[in-house]
Amino acid sequence: xxxxxxxxxxxxxxxxxxxxxxxxxxxxxxxxxxxxxxxxxxxxxxxxxxxxxxxxxxxxxxxxxxxxxxxxxxxxxxxxxxxxxxxxxxxxxxxxxxxxxxxxxxxxxxxxxxxxxxxxxxxxxxxxxxxxxxxxxxxxxxxxxxxxxxxxxxxxxxxxxxxxxxxxxxxxxxxxxxxxxxxxxxxxxxxxxxxxxxxxxxxxxxxxxxxxxxxxxxxxxxxxxxxxxxxxxxxxxxxxxxxxxxxxxxxxxxxxxxxxxxxxxxxxxxxxxxxxxxxxxxxxxxxxxxxxxxxxxxxxxxxxxxxxxxxxxxxxxxxxxxxxxxxxxxxxxxxxxxxxxxxxxxxxxxxxxxxxxxxxxxxxxxxxxxxxxxxxxxxxxxxxxxxxxxxxxxxxxxxxxxxxxxxxxxxxxxxxxxxxxxxxxxxxxxxxxxxxxxxxxxxxxxxxxxxxxxxxxxxxxxxxxxxxxxxxxxxxxxxxx
Amino acid sequence: xxxxxxxxxxxxxxxxxxxxxxxxxxxxxxxxxxxxxxxxxxxxxxxxxxxxxxxxxxxxxxxxxxxxxxxxxxxxxxxxxxxxxxxxxxxxxxxxxxxxxxxxxxxxxxxxxxxxxxxxxxxxxxxxxxxxxxxxxxxxxxxxxxxxxxxxxxxxxxxxxxxxxxxxxxxxxxxxxxxxxxxxxxxxxxxxxxxxxxxxxxxxxxxxxxxxxxxxxxxxxxxxxxxxxxxxxxxxxxxxxxxxxxxxxxxxxxxxxxxxxxxxxxxxxxxxxxxxxxxxxxxxxxxxxxxxxxxxxxxxxxxxxxxxxxxxxxxxxxxxxxxxxxxxxxxxxxxxxxxxxxxxxxxxxxxxxxxxxxxxxxxxxxxxxxxxxxxxxxxxxxxxxxxxxxxxxxxxxxxxxxxxxxxxxxxxxxxxxxxxxxxxxxxxxxxxxxxxxxx
Numbered sequence: 029x030x031x032x033x034x035x036x037x038x039x040x041x042x043x044x045x046x047x048x049x050x051x052x053x054x055x056x057x058x059x060x061x062x063x064x065x066x067x068x069x070x071x072x073x074x075x076x077x078x079x080x081x082x083x084x085x086x087x088x089x090x091x092x093x094x095x096x097x098x099x100x101x102x103x104x105x106x107x108x109x110x111x112x113x114x115x116x117x118x119x120x121x122x123x124x125x126x127x128x129x130x131x132x133x134x135x136x137x138x139x140x141x142x143x144x145x146x147x148x149x150x151x152x153x154x155x156x157x158x159x160x161x162x163x164x165x166x167x168x169x170x171x172x173x174x175x176x177x178x179x180x181x182x183x184x185x186x187x188x189x190x191x192x193x194x195x196x197x198x199x200x201x202x203x204x205x206x207x208x209x210x211x212x213x214x215x216x217x218x219x220x221x222x223x224x225x226x227x228x229x230x231x232x233x234x235x236x237x238x239x240x241x242x243x244x245x246x247x248x249x250x251x252x253x254x255x256x257x258x259x260x261x262x263x264x265x266x267x268x269x270x271x272x273x274x275x276x277x278x279x280x281x282x283x284x285x286x287x288x289x290x291x292x293x294x295x296x297x298x299x300x301x302x303x304x305x306x307x308x309x310x311x312x313x314x315x316x317x318x319x320x321x322x323x324x325x326x327x328x329x330x331x332x333x334x335x336x337x338x339x340x341x342x343x344x345x346x347x348x349x350x351x352x353x354x355x356x357x358x359x360x361x362x363x364x365x366x367x368x369x370x371x372x373x374x375x376x377x378x379x380x381x382x383x384x385x386x387x388x389x390x391x392x393x394x395x396x397x398x399x400x401x402x403x404x405x406x407x408x409x410x411x412x413x414x415x416x417x418x419x420x421x422x423x424x425x426x427x428x429x430x431x432x433x434x435x436x437x438x439x440x441x442x443x444x445x446x447x448x449x450x451x452x453x454x455x456x457x458x459x460x461x462x463x464x465x466x467x468x469x470x471x472x473x474x475x476x477x478x479x480x481x482x483x484x485x486x487x488x489x490x491x492x493x494x495x496x497x498x499x500x501x502x503x504x505x506x507x508x509x
Numbered sequence: 510x511x512x513x514x515x516x517x518x519x520x521x522x523x524x525x526x527x528x529x530x531x532x533x534x535x536x537x538x539x540x541x542x543x544x545x546x547x548x549x550x551x552x553x554x555x556x557x558x559x560x561x562x563x564x565x566x567x568x569x570x571x572x573x574x575x576x577x578x579x580x581x582x583x584x585x586x587x588x589x590x591x592x593x594x595x596x597x598x599x600x601x602x603x604x605x606x607x608x609x610x611x612x613x614x615x616x617x618x619x620x621x622x623x624x625x626x627x628x629x630x631x632x633x634x635x636x637x638x639x640x641x642x643x644x645x646x647x648x649x650x651x652x653x654x655x656x657x658x659x660x661x662x663x664x665x666x667x668x669x670x671x672x673x674x675x676x677x678x679x680x681x682x683x684x685x686x687x688x689x690x691x692x693x694x695x696x697x698x699x700x701x702x703x704x705x706x707x708x709x710x711x712x713x714x715x716x717x718x719x720x721x722x723x724x725x726x727x728x729x730x731x732x733x734x735x736x737x738x739x740x741x742x743x744x745x746x747x748x749x750x751x752x753x754x755x756x757x758x759x760x761x762x763x764x765x766x767x768x769x770x771x772x773x774x775x776x777x778x779x780x781x782x783x784x785x786x787x788x789x790x791x792x793x794x795x796x797x798x799x800x801x802x803x804x805x806x807x808x809x810x811x812x813x814x815x816x817x818x819x820x821x822x823x824x825x826x827x828x829x830x831x832x833x834x835x836x837x838x839x840x841x842x843x844x845x846x847x848x849x850x851x852x853x854x855x856x857x858x859x860x861x862x863x864x865x866x867x868x869x870x871x872x873x874x875x876x877x878x879x880x881x882x883x884x885x886x887x888x889x890x891x892x893x894x895x896x897x898x899x900x901x902x903x904x905x906x907x908x909x910x911x912x913x914x915x916x917x918x919x920x921x922x923x924x925x926x927x928x929x930x931x932x933x934x935x936x937x938x939x940x941x942x943x944x945x946x947x948x
Contacts, residue, residue, distance in 0.1 A: 132744050132836045133867075155748070177693045190697060191668055206921035210896040213868050214654075214832040216915040217945040218709075218926045222667060222700025226693050246750035266609050272632055272721030311752055315786035371689045375609035403691040404610075440692035447694060458694055463684045466677070466933075467696045473928045485695065 030114070031071050035092055039072060039116070042084045047122075049073035058099065058117050059110060066107030066449050070097060070117035077122045079235040082199045086233065089116050090203050095482050098229040100141065100172025103164040105367060106448025108176065108228050112483050118233055120171050126150055127236060135194060135211045137238040140171020147239070156241045159186040162444070163355075171234050177226030179444030181277040181351075182308070184402040186242070188444060190225040195238035198224060200231060201475025211238055223470065228446055229481035231474035247313035248276075249320040250338045252347040253327035254301035258282055258397075261303035262377040264330040265401045268307070269374060271326060273319050277308040278402030279351055282381075284361065285398045289350045292357035296350050298334055305401070306351050354398040362394065362411035364420075366427045369451075370434035371443040374404040383433045384408060391426040393419070405443035406434065431457065447485045455487050514548060517569060521593075524561035525553050540594035542574050543587040543906045547594040554599045556616075556674065556682060556713040563711060564680025566593060566938045573938050575707045577618060577646030581653040583903040585706060585914055589942030597648055600713060603627055611719040612671065612690060617648025617712045633719045636663040636754075638813070640821035648712040654704035657817065658755035658779065661863050669718050670699045675710030678934035688716045701929075708944045709933050723754070723781025727791060728808035731798040732772035736760075739774040740838040742801035743864035746778065747835065749797060751790050755779040757816070758869065760842065762859035766819035770806055774842075776864050777808060777816070820861045820872055827873040827881050827904035831888060833897040834867045844891040845871055848884040852876040867897070882911040889916055915945040 031039075040048050049055055050072055059069045071094075076082045089096045095115030102109050111117055123139035126147065130136065131154060138147060144165040147158045160173055161180035168178070174196070179188040186192075195209035209221035224231050255261040261280055268275065281289070283302040290297055297304055307323050309316045324335045338344040358365065372380045381397075388395040388410075399407040408430060412423040431441065435457045442451050455464060467486055472478070514532075521530045531537070531550040540550040548571075553559045566573045571592035576582060578598070600616035603624065607613070608631040615624060621635065622643030628634050637650055638657030645655065651673075656665045663669065672686035685698025702709060733739040743756055759767070759775045769775065780790045798805045822828040833841045842860055849858055856876035862869030873881060881904070888899045901914035908914075918926070923946045930948045942948075 130836075131748070133834045134747060177697070179691060179693075183691070187668065188691065188693070190700070191664065200925070204921055204924070206925060207919055208922055212832045212834055212892075212895055212897040213866055214830065214898075214900075215896075215918070215922075216704075216898060216900055217918050217922065218705055218929060219667060219700045219703060220922055220925055222697055222703070225700075226697050243748060243750060245752070269611065270609060272724065274721065312750065312782060312786045312790050314789040315782045318783040318785060371687070371691050373607060373610040373612070373689055375607060400691075404689055405691050438688050440687040440689050441694040443689075443691040444693055451694070455695055458687070460684065462677075462681050463698075464695070466683050466685065466698065469932050470696055470698075470701070470929070473925065473932050 038088055039074060042081055043074055043076060047075045061102045061104040061109045063105050063107045063450055066110055068110045068112035070111035071114045073117045073119055075119050075122050079197060079205060082118060082233050082235050083205050085118060086199050087203050089479060095479050097481050098233045100169030101167050103168040104176055105445045106450040108446060108448035108484055131156060133211055134241050135238055136241055137236060138170055139236060140169060140234045142170050144168050144170055144173055151241060155244050157244055158239060159192050159242050160189045170237055174225050174234055174237055175228050176446035181279055181400060184278055185274050185276040190222060192240045193221060193225050193237060194240055196221050196224055196234055197236035199233045199235055201480040228485045230471050230485050232480050245310040247316040248310040249316045250344040250347045251307045251320060251323055253305045253332040253335045254297055255303040255332055256300055258303040258381045259378050260331045261305050262381060264305060264327050265377060266375060267326045267330060268323055271322060275307050275402060276310045279306040280399055280401035282397035284394060284396035285354050288357040288361045289353055292360050293353050301333055358396060358409055364414050365409040365411045366423045368406060368408045368427060368430060369442045369445040370406050370431050370439055372404045372434050372437045372439040376437040377404060380437060384430060387426050387429050391422040393423050393426050449484055452485060452487045520565050521549055521551055525551060525558045542582055542591050545588055545591045547591040550594045552596045552599055559711050559713055560676045560680050560682050562595060563676050563678060567679040567936060570936050572941050574940055575711045577649030578644050580641055580645050581649060584653055585943035586909055587906050608633060612716060613719055614714060614716040615647050616714055617646060619647050621645055628719060632722050634722045635717055636720055640817045647715055651703055651712055651715060652707045658757040661756050661865050662754040663720060667700060667703045670703055670715060671718055672716035673699045673702050673712060674714035675702060675712045677710045678938040690718055706940055706944050708930060708939050708948060725784040725787045726781040727787050728777055728779045728812050729791060729794055729805055730769060730808045731776045731803040731805050732770055733774045733803050736774045736839045736842045738802050739776050742776055742798055742803055743835055745797050745801060747865055751793055753778045754781045756863060756865035758862055758864040760860040763820060763861045766859055767815050822872045822903045825905060828902040829871045830900040830902050831869040831871060833892045834895050835865055837895055838864055838867060841892060844888060848887045851883060852880045878907045878911055881908055885912050918945050
């Protein structure tokens with residue numbers, strides 16, 4: 029239902045002339061996130077600069093019973109920041125100020141539109157950084173990271189976004205502005221910050237975030253090992269962890285990706301390499317040196333073809349080059365793919381990789397893997413050609429089978445991308461009805477009218493009148509993974 | 510429809526077996542919470558038992574107080590009612606330990622000591638070390654978010670709990686989170702259960718993230734003539750590349766109690782890594798400490814055990830958790846000393862806590878309730894400016910009747926907490942009245 033003239037005028041008065049996007053072509057920009065197959069154009073896009081403007085917009089939407097869809101940079105991969113039922117999108121990009129830097133107390137308070145990497149840039153000269161590092165960090169917003177509880181390659185050691193969020197300011201679906209948590213630890217009462225991080229906008233709109241900053245480690249060492257098979261590489265992952273070493277990052281690339289990268293940017297991995305492990309260690313120099321030596325010998329013991337340890341920043345960048353080119357290189361082997369984000373217990377990696385090969389063969393699809401092996405977080409890219417009849421269907425079936433296999437091994441539906449509309453229907457694989465019911469009820473506390481980002485995060489629930497377009501889980505090439 | 514005590518007792522016996530329900534006066538007295546004896550002391554053996562008991566409690570509107578080791582029974586307001594004391598210590602199985610995944614799933618009544626034994630064989634640990642840790646249950650430290658010096662590196666159960674099985678107030682068994690180290694599927698229900706004092710559900714099974722235990726460890730004790738210098742040292746340490754496991758503050762009384770070298774203030778820095786890195790960080794630490802005017806000594810073996818014992822509150826002692834900022838450590842400790850002047854000549858206190866997080870504890874002995882209450886209120890005023898607070902973690906019931914043990918909670922946040930509590934426990938079955946804001 030489009031907004032009435034009176035409501036549009038009211039929103040314009042709140043936001044100012046340049047703070048409201050109403051033209052069809054202007055709104056079209058906001059119809060999807062990086063999962064471009066889920067589309068929904070908002071009836072208006074609000075671009076507030078202050079918490080008070082957000083509060084006022086939410087108040088209007090509540091009165092009119094219009095959906096509110098928060099959006100950061102739109103780099104999500106789950107169909108989260110789009111408006112399947114129209115309504116008012118609140119784009120927070122203009123709220124990009126650093127409100128407070130308090131390095132002695134290791135914290136910063138920022139507006140939600142601040143780009144992740146900008147925070148680190150603001151403090152890196154003094155030796156500090158913001159740990160969550162989703163691959164999109166040069167463009168994605170901290171508000172978006174909070175909404176999806178984003179991870180990244182280095183969360184193996186440092187934890188995901190929620191481990192670094194100390195406080196939030198939130199305009200709830202009840203219309204209130206609440207301050208949850210803060211710089212000081214140990215607030216008594218329920219951990220509402222913990223509950224709200226990862227809520228994907230369904231509790232309301234985050235308008236400020238207080239985060240923990242960390243001091244840069246003394247040393248970083250990056251190693252790259254190539255293997256003749258994914259099984260050997262998986263064994264090496266287990267052996268590294270079993271040795272009591274927790275690398276900052278532990279990434280794996282499979283044969284399909286290796287060939288794509290070699291084809292795209294020149295031969296950087298040797299012939300016969302069917303799996304690559306990229307291992308990054310950081311911490312005190314003496315620890316890093318000792319661990320780098322052990323990691324190299326573990327990889328050799330597990331049959332590595334080559335093992336290289338970067339000696340300086342230039343060599344380190346070279347070792348990361350392939351990993352960073354991976355998503356782009358996939359464009360050379362496929363026009364489209366279905367992206368997965370499931371997790372298995374790390375010890376089940378060899379098994380799931382074997383099952384994945386069987387699933388790929390059964391459905392006659394190519395599956396490329398570039399993923400966070402250290403924490404068992406898979407990112408298989410199930411390739412398809414949308415010009416070939418039924419290939420998308422086969423890719424979707426392979427995806428479903430793979431997801432079931434991950435859950436059967438004790439895994440999770442999503443490790444770091446979030447649920448959105450993409451995986452909402454999959455949550456029942458992981459949760460029983462009582463578990464989901466608990467979540468519905470929790471959501472209703474923050475958002476009694478189900479107006480905040482409706483249709484996301486939770487599966488359709490007959491009693492709630494929730495519903496959304498059928499999931500078509502597919503992604504174009506070039507998305508961040 | 511209310512039923513008689515006799516038929517409730519029969520119903521409970523029907524659920525858990527007659528031998529697991531007691532109405533004997535001595536058993537009820539032993540299970541008392543803040544001097545309030547329950548009508549029934551129930552010791553379930555399975556999660557199904559817990560579900561059955563809560564389903565009955567919901568129907569009969571009974572008040573249930575879940576408990577583990579009992580170490581934190583003096584946390585919170587005195588209970589409004591206690592019908593059933595629900596002792597989960599027989600839920601004591603380590604359900605699954607997967608060293609390669611560095612995860613473990615345990616029943617809520619498993620003690621940290623029992624778990625540590627199983628994990629130690631594989632060089633791993635669940636690094637949570639509140640005083641008396643070995644006797645305390647995993648469920649209890651989760652429900653109370655108890656912590657010790659290791660929280661500096663590893664966080665609290667907030668950071669370590671991956672998945673949780675609990676029984677809601679109406680008896681519905683529920684699961685939240687995942688059994689893998691990384692998952693963002695649905696709301697982060699485990700976070701909501703940590704520190705909730707069992708008011709949203711009785712915890713029955715927990716999946717936790719484990720860490721490798723560092724192969725080598727050493728602790729240095731930096732000693733200072735002034736608390737300000739200790740704070741300065743802690744801040745410089747944070748602004749360095751040293752990565753300690755713990756950065757724990759001890760005041761003069763705490764140093765005496767351990768016993769350790771005498772000084773006005775000490776900061777114990779625990780380093781764990783490979784041996785050469787422990788040594789190198791120790792040298793770096795020494796330089797920073799010297800620059801801050803400290804005298805540095807190596808801590809003897811067993812230092813952390815002695816320290817934990819020294820700061821564990823005894824019966825009738827008061828345990829205050831004082832949350833402030835690392836940059837306000839000295840001001841807070843000074844305010845505590847000023848206020849403690851009013852505690853009376855019989856009173857003594859010691860202060861400890863994580864200097865690098867500003868999470869302090871004061872253990873007070875021999876003081877009158879009114880005097881402690883005045884001190885708590887005064888400290889709250891001091892730390893409130895930075896958003897800090899003071900929680901009475903243990904102490905006589907009279908004290909917790911005199912001052913709100915939790916302290917004020919922001920009105921907006923409290924309204925949400927109340928709404929959550931009303932949603933999930935409208936009949937106030939679980940721990941009625943004990944949690945923040947009279948929830």
